[in-house]
Amino acid sequence: MRPVGAALMDHEYMAQAVRLAARGIYSTHPNPNVGCVIVNQGAVVGTGWHRQAGGPHAEVFALREAGELARGADVYLTLEPCSHHGRTPPCADALIAAGVKRVVVAGQDPDPRVAGQGLERLRAAGITVETGVLEAQAAALNPGFIARMRLGRPWVRVKLASSLDGRTAMESGESRWISDPAARRDVQLLRARSSAVVTGIGTVLADDPSLNVRLAADELQGVEPLRQPLRVVLDSGLRMPEDARMLTLPGQTLVLTTVPDNDRWQALQRAGAEVMAIATEQDRPAPAAVLQELAARDVNEVLLECGPALAGSFLAAGLVDELILYLAPHLMGDAGRGMFSLPGLQQMSDRIALEWLDVRRVSSALRITARPV
Numbered sequence: 001m002r003p004v005g006a007a008l009m010d011h012e013y014m015a016q017a018v019r020l021a022a023r024g025i026y027s028t029h030p031n032p033n034v035g036c037v038i039v040n041q042g043a044v045v046g047t048g049w050h051r052q053a054g055g056p057h058a059e060v061f062a063l064r065e066a067g068e069l070a071r072g073a074d075v076y077l078t079l080e081p082c083s084h085h086g087r088t089p090p091c092a093d094a095l096i097a098a099g100v101k102r103v104v105v106a107g108q109d110p111d112p113r114v115a116g117q118g119l120e121r122l123r124a125a126g127i128t129v130e131t132g133v134l135e136a137q138a139a140a141l142n143p144g145f146i147a148r149m150r151l152g153r154p155w156v157r158v159k160l161a162s163s164l165d166g167r168t169a170m171e172s173g174e175s176r177w178i179s180d181p182a183a184r185r186d187v188q189l190l191r192a193r194s195s196a197v198v199t200g201i202g203t204v205l206a207d208d209p210s211l212n213v214r215l216a217a218d219e220l221q222g223v224e225p226l227r228q229p230l231r232v233v234l235d236s237g238l239r240m241p242e243d244a245r246m247l248t249l250p251g252q253t254l255v256l257t258t259v260p261d262n263d264r265w266q267a268l269q270r271a272g273a274e275v276m277a278i279a280t281e282q283d284r285p286a287p288a289a290v291l292q293e294l295a296a297r298d299v300n301e302v303l304l305e306c307g308p309a310l311a312g313s314f315l316a317a318g319l320v321d322e323l324i325l326y327l328a329p330h331l332m333g334d335a336g337r338g339m340f341s342l343p344g345l346q347q348m349s350d351r352i353a354l355e356w357l358d359v360r361r362v363s364s365a366l367r368i369t370a371r372p373v
Contacts, residue, residue, distance in 0.1 A: 009042075010076070010104055010130075010133050011133060011134060013037050013039055013044070013074075013076040013104075014037075014076045014078070014104065014106060014133045014134045014138075015134060015137070016035075016037050016044075016047070016076070017035035017036055017037045017047075017058075017076045017077065017078050017106075017138075018035060018078055018106070018134060018137050018138055018141065019035065020035030020036070020037070020047055020048070020049040020058070021033040021034050021035030021049055021050070021058070021078045021079075021138065021141050022035075022141055023035075023049050023051075024049055024050050024051055024052075025141065025193050026192045026193055026220040026227075027051060027052050027220075027227065028050050028051070028052060028053055029053060029195050029227060029298075029300060030053060030145070030148075030195065030298035030299070030300055031050060031053045031145070032050070032079055032109075032141075032142040032145040032146075033049075033050060033078075033141040033142055034049065034050045034057060034058040034077065034078050034079045035047075035048070035049045035050075035058055035077075035078045036048045036049070036058035036059050036061070036062040036075065036076065036077050036078075037062065037075070037076040038062045038063070038065075038066045038069075038070055038073050038074070038075050038076075038100070039073060039074045039075075039076070040066070040069045040070070040072065040073040040074075045065070045066040045067075045069040045070070045073065046061075046062040046063060046064070046065035046066030046067075046069070046070060046073075047061070047062055047065060048060065048061025048062035048063075048064075048065065049061065057081075057082065057091050058077070058078075059075070059077065059081055059091040059094055059095060060091065060094060062075070063094060063095070063098050066098075070098040070099065070100055071098065071099035071100070072099065072100070072101045073100050073101060073102075074100070074101065074102045074103075074104065075095060075100050075102070075103045075104065076104045076133075077103060077104070077105050077106065078105075078106045078107070078134075078138040078141070079105070079106065079107060079109055079138065079142070080105050080107070080108050080109040080114055080116070080118045080119055080131075081094075081095060081103070081105075081118040081122070082109065082111075082113075082114050082118055083113075083114050083117040083118040083121050090118070090121075091118070092117075092118040092121040092122055093121070095122065095127070096121070096122065096125040096127065100127060101127065101128065102127065102128040102129075102130070103119075103122055103127055103128070103129050103130075104129075104130045104131075104133050105119065105129065105130070105131045105133075106131075106132070106133055106134050106135045106137070106138035106139075107131070107132070107135045107138050107139055108131065110145075110146050110149035110150050111149050112149070119131070142300075143155040143301065143321065143322075144195065144299075144300025144301035144302075145300050147300075147321070148295050148298075148299070148300055152292065152295055153288075153291040153292060153294075153295050153319070154195065154196070154291055154294050154295055154299045154300055154301055154302045155300065155301050155302065155321050155322070156291065156302045156304060156314060156319055156320050156321050156322070157190065157194070157301065157302065157303050157304065157320075157321065157322045157323070157324055158304045158306075158311050158314065158315070158320050158322070158323050158324070159187060159190060159303055159304065159305050159324045159325075159326075160311065160323070160324075160325050160326070160339050161178040161179040161183065161187075161325075161326040161328065161365075162178060162325065162326070162327060162328070162339055163178060163327070163328055163330050163331055163332040163336070164327055164328065164329060164330065164331055165331045165332060165333070165334070165336075166338055166339055167331075167332035167333065167336030167337060167338065168307070168308065168336070168337050168338065168339055169307075169336060169337040170332060170333075170335075170336050170337075171333075171335040171336055171337075173206050173337075175206075175207070176207070178326075178328050178332075179326045179328050179365050180328070180363050180364050180365065181363075182362055182363030182364075182365075183326045183328075183362045183363060183364075183365040183367070185215075186326075186362050186367065187305075187326075188213055188214060188215050189215070189220075190303055190324065191211070191212070191213050191229055191303055192213045192215060192220055192229075193301060194229045194301045194302060194303040195229055195230065195294075195298070195299040195300045195301050195302065196229050196230040196231070196232050196294055196297075196299045196301075196302050196303070197211045197229045197230070197231055197232065197302075197303045197305055198232040198233075198234065198290070198294075198302055198303070198304050198305070198306065198310075199211060199231075199232070199233055199234070199304075199305050199306045199310070200233070200234050200235075200306045200307055200309065200310040201233060201234065201235040201236070201237070201239050201240060202306075202307050202309070202310075203305070203306050203307050203310075204233055204235075204240060204241070204244060204246075205239065205241075206307075208241075208244060208245045209245070209246065209305070210245050210246055210249060211229075211231045211246055211305065212228055212229075212231070212246070212249050212250070212251060213228055213229065228249075228250055228251030228252075229251070229303070230251070230252050230253075230254060230294075230297070230299065231246050231251060231252065231253040231254070232253075232254045232255075232256060232290070232294070233246075233253065233254070233255045233256070233273075234256050234284070234285045234290065234310065235255050235256065235257050235285075236257060236258045236259070236280070236283060236284045236285060237257075237258075237259065238255070238257045238259040238262075238264045238265070238268070238275075240255050240268055240273065242267055242268060242270075242271040243271070244271075247271050247272040247273055248272075252274065253272065253273045253274065254273070254274045254275075254276065255268060255273045255274065255275045255276070256276055256277075256278040256285045256290060256293070257275060257276070257277060257278065257285070258277065258278065258280045258283065258284070258285060259277070260277065261275075261277070276293070278290060278293060284313070287313055287314045287317045287319050288317060288319065291319060304320075307337070308337055308338050308339055308340050308341040309341045311339065311340050311341075312340040312341035312342045312343075313341075315340055315342065315352065315372070316342060316344075318372070320372060321371060321372075322357075322369065322370070322371050323354065323368075323369070323370045323371065323372075324367065324368070324369050325339070325367070325368045325369075325370070326362065326365045326366070326367055327365060327366040327367075327368065328364065328365050329364055329365070352372060353372070353373040354370040354371065354372060354373065355370060355371050355372075355373050356368065356369075356370050357369040357370055357371060
């Protein structure tokens with residue numbers, strides 16, 4: 001067993017690696033966020049984090065900075081080093097070639113192309129390997145990547161803004177604006193970290209939303225170029241307007257429908273959308289099929305920005321991992337629209353239980369983060 005002081009230092013260096021990994025949260029899609037710290041004789045000699053997919057991994061940046069001081073050093077990694085040739089060479093081989101002595105890893109890579117093979121390669125080269133240091137903190141940076149690898153679907157967040165009495169729109173459908181500018185900017189950050197933003201045709205027809213990220217690179221930790229999330233519209237009857245605002249913006253719009261290829265398909269594709277038929281459930285795009293298709297497109301994190309019917313269908317299907325609710329300090333009356341349409345909940349035993357994860361103020365709004373139990 002390592003001395004208590006040494007274990008504390010392991011936690012301190014791994015915490016630094018976790019903070020580095022978080023810097024890639026807006027830019028590494030579809031890769032995971034990874035941080036690396038190299039320590040030689042108690043001094044940090046190299047640090048790195050994965051900046052963009054296709055670019056060098058965290059280990060490469062840290063090894064470059066450490067140079068010869070990497071030999072005989074301890075390495076702290078938030079995720080197992082890769083052992084396969086992708087767009088970059090295996091990082092496990094780079095660590096071996098650098099002559100490091102010990103590698104401390106927060107968690108194993110769930111990618112089946114790696115899945116422990118990177119750790120075994122290090123051990124076979126005589127490098128001491130330890131795992132599990134701040135594993136939960138490191139995993140929290142990559143919920144979508146982990147879900148896609150282990151469950152075959154993205155991580156799903158539902159974002160809703162409502163009044164204090166739980167109304168997302170007036171009886172007339174008017175909903176702009178429930179929350180204030182600070183809360184809406186916070187939503188922009190959620191979009192920026194998401195691989196896809198999903199909405200329903202009802203929201204498109206009512207609000208003509210952009211669903212894009214309208215933040216400068218310096219607001220997103222300075223990463224260039226800004227990646228726009230895939231915009232996804234679930235449109236069973238193919239009512240998507242050809243002049244919808246999102247079709248005029250940079251980035252890709254995918255319309256998932258239950259209607260066979262016809263003239264409307266062709267018109268929307270000429271307008272800039274990609275149209276695709278999807279499996280149905282109650283004559284609507286099936287939530288599970290939607291997520292399966294997005295996972296096939298390497299989508300890690302989905303932000304659901306929609307009305308109560310679509311939000312309720314994903315929640316009822318057990319496909320919501322996280323809810324982010326912005327509660328504004330006003331009342332909109334009992335005739336307004338609710339957050340979720342959940343028919344069939346008749347008794348207290350039918351309730352969908354939630355667990356609070358975080359509650360904080362964002363300007364005048366309360367932002368509540370919760371997850372289904």
